[in-house]
Amino acid sequence: MSSDREQVRSLDDLQIMVQTPGTIYDAIPPLTPRTEREAEFYQLEDGEMFLNLGPQHPSTHGVLRVVMKIDGERIVDIDPVLGYLHRGVEKICEHGDWHHAISNTDPLEYAASMFSESLPVLAAERLLDLEVPRRADYIRVLAWELNRISSHALFIGWLALDLGGITPILYGFGERDEIVEMLAALTGQKLLFNYMRIGGVNGDLNHEFLSRLGDWMGRAGARINDQATLMNENEIFVNRTKGLGVIDREMALRLSMSGPPLRATGVPYDVRRAHPYSVYPELEFDVPTRSDGDSYARYLLHIDEIKQSIRIIDQVLHEMPDGPVMAKLPRLLRIPPARAFAALESPRGQYAAYAVSDGSDQPFRFRIHDPSFFNLQAVGPLSKGQVLADIMAIMASLDPIMGGIDK
Amino acid sequence: MLAQLDDRLGDRLVVPAEPMGDTIELVVRTADLTAVMRTLRDDGDLRFELLADICGVDTGMTMQVVYHLWSPLSADWVRVIADGLSRDDPRVPSITQLWPGAEWGEREAYDMFGIEFEGNRDLRRIYMPPDYLAFPLRKDFAMPDDASRGPGEGIRNMETPVAPADVREQPVIRTSAGAGAVLGADGRLLSVAAGVVADDALESGEQPA
Numbered sequence: 001m002s003s004d005r006e007q008v009r010s011l012d013d014l015q016i017m018v019q020t021p022g023t024i025y026d027a028i029p030p031l032t033p034r035t036e037r038e039a040e041f042y043q044l045e046d047g048e049m050f051l052n053l054g055p056q057h058p059s060t061h062g063v064l065r066v067v068m069k070i071d072g073e074r075i076v077d078i079d080p081v082l083g084y085l086h087r088g089v090e091k092i093c094e095h096g097d098w099h100h101a102i103s104n105t106d107p108l109e110y111a112a113s114m115f116s117e118s119l120p121v122l123a124a125e126r127l128l129d130l131e132v133p134r135r136a137d138y139i140r141v142l143a144w145e146l147n148r149i150s151s152h153a154l155f156i157g158w159l160a161l162d163l164g165g166i167t168p169i170l171y172g173f174g175e176r177d178e179i180v181e182m183l184a185a186l187t188g189q190k191l192l193f194n195y196m197r198i199g200g201v202n203g204d205l206n207h208e209f210l211s212r213l214g215d216w217m218g219r220a221g222a223r224i225n226d227q228a229t230l231m232n233e234n235e236i237f238v239n240r241t242k243g244l245g246v247i248d249r250e251m252a253l254r255l256s257m258s259g260p261p262l263r264a265t266g267v268p269y270d271v272r273r274a275h276p277y278s279v280y281p282e283l284e285f286d287v288p289t290r291s292d293g294d295s296y297a298r299y300l301l302h303i304d305e306i307k308q309s310i311r312i313i314d315q316v317l318h319e320m321p322d323g324p325v326m327a328k329l330p331r332l333l334r335i336p337p338a339r340a341f342a343a344l345e346s347p348r349g350q351y352a353a354y355a356v357s358d359g360s361d362q363p364f365r366f367r368i369h370d371p372s373f374f375n376l377q378a379v380g381p382l383s384k385g386q387v388l389a390d391i392m393a394i395m396a397s398l399d400p401i402m403g404g405i406d407k
Numbered sequence: 408m409l410a411q412l413d414d415r416l417g418d419r420l421v422v423p424a425e426p427m428g429d430t431i432e433l434v435v436r437t438a439d440l441t442a443v444m445r446t447l448r449d450d451g452d453l454r455f456e457l458l459a460d461i462c463g464v465d466t467g468m469t470m471q472v473v474y475h476l477w478s479p480l481s482a483d484w485v486r487v488i489a490d491g492l493s494r495d496d497p498r499v500p501s502i503t504q505l506w507p508g509a510e511w512g513e514r515e516a517y518d519m520f521g522i523e524f525e526g527n528r529d530l531r532r533i534y535m536p537p538d539y540l541a542f543p544l545r546k547d548f549a550m551p552d553d554a555s556r557g558p559g560e561g562i563r564n565m566e567t568p569v570a571p572a573d574v575r576e577q578p579v580i581r582t583s584a585g586a587g588a589v590l591g592a593d594g595r596l597l598s599v600a601a602g603v604v605a606d607d608a609l610e611s612g613e614q615p616a
Binding site for chain 2: 341
């Protein structure tokens with residue numbers, strides 16, 4: 001990209017002068033290929049053609065563009081193009097203090113923001129070696145697991161929707177609605193909760209939250225079974241997901257995957273058990289795994305995880321101690337120079353942060369590891385040789401959230 | 408695990424392996440990186456087979472690439488820091504031969520820091536547009552809007568152009584001057600100098616030129 005290239009009128013807007021006249025929808029970039037792989041991808045063999053998917057396509061679950069090289073119905077290769085939602089969250093976090101980072105990371109995982117907003121909190125607590133009041137820890141686990149269930153319920157509905165089934169998403173949203181109302185009673189917000197604080201949580205449990213929770217808990221198990229039966233016994237759904245997008249154990253590890261896609265291949269990697277945080281070591285729950293590694297195994301794993309989350313919530317409600325919900329901390333938080341790696345298990349996998357502090361009240365470096373980013377990378381190897389319609393089932397079964405991928 | 412790491416990698420580490428909480432930190436030179444990562448992944452007693460994270464870090468003086476690994480045999484993470492990359496021309500061998508999943512992580516570090524991963528077949532920008540020239544997460548990249556700066560630093564018009572290239576050659580020092588302030592060797596403000604309203608100007612009610 002030489003900057004002395006002649007300026008021409010943009011095809012998108014004739015008022016604008018640009019260096020390259022092409023639009024973002026050009027399948028073949030009007031530039032010389034920058035890398036070996038790009039040159040290889042944009043070289044068409046006999047009978048092949050390019051097809052553009054996105055950036056605004058409902059089945060890409062956000063603003064993702066995928067350039068596909070196809071031969072008839074079969075996918076030869078794909079090239080995902082990211083960055084449409086890029087905000088530079090890591091840079092923004094370096095320019096606000098540690099408390100600002102909570103609301104800045106909040107919108108990353110917008111379907112389960114209780115997890116992404118916990119990242120700076122866990123990182124700062126690890127840097128400070130801070131003890132959180134036990135009641136706050138229990139409330140956190142309660143909020144995380146409720147949010148996990150609402151996210152998983154939505155995933156199941158969405159997977160069916162991408163395969164053409166309308167009904168399950170109505171059940172999924174029904175489930176999510178109840179939990180969102182519950183969390184709104186707790187936090188005051190429905191989507192971006194902004195509830196976690198360094199040293200605790202923002203506010204104790206209240207009457208409306210607990211009554212909604214009790215109401216929901218009585219029916220939760222039965223409703224999950226309802227939703228599972230609706231899909232497990234649907235022949236079209238099973239035929240279109242079983243044996244599709246198979247990934248084996250070695251490959252999943254090499255691709256740095258985590259969360260349900262990794263556990264569906266038989267690797268029992270769950271941060272809640274592998275690197276325990278909060279009060280998870282004291283709670284009884286299993287880490288469900290499957291061995292098939294296909295879209296159907298990933299779907300079944302989500303059902304198993306919802307059941308484990310209900311089990312955790314049950315224990316938390318029985319063992320919830322009394323006490324304060326915030327540790328005593330100075331308002332201006334200066335963290336001594338140190339570095340720490342903090343991780344937690346989000347509905348999509350290992351959400352991690354590598355935080356470096358230089359002694360000021362702002363993070364010196366705040367790296368955010370998003371599981372969707374690394375899981376989405378597997379779409380390339382998984383979709384080779386599949387038919388075009390199945391790429392939706394593969395992509396939906398990896399459950400990417402573009403807010404976190406693009407950061 | 409610490410003893411085994413020292414035994415297998417002892418002579419390749421710049422400083423002895425150091426436990427920090429639930430992480431063991433290893434610092435290596437870029438020349439040894441591939442060999443160290445291969446040993447960590449393939450040795451039967453170590454088995455750090457999952458790449459938990461890969462990221463770049465700009466310390467202001469040098470560039471680093473930081474890897475985190477997970478093993479089913481160890482209760483701790485391993486953090487491998489490839490230290491001492493020059494800020495003018497940061498280069499490091501790619502580990503995509505060992506973990507194909509590192510490809511996008513390396514692309515991101517290239518996009519944000521300009522670190523060249525030698526051997527990565529697809530090293531192009533992943534977030535920023537292809538004709539973008541700067542590297543946003545470098546410490547000498549000044550954010551050109553008010554939102555990035557503390558309220559005590561005055562007002563700056565968002566349209567005022569700030570060219571990161573102007574300050575790229577200068578050493579970066581974090582001071583009490585505030586977020587994103589880049590000071591030159593003589594202590595003069597560099598990155599927030601363009602169009603900043605000084606405190607005394609604000610008090611006297613003058614408008615910036």
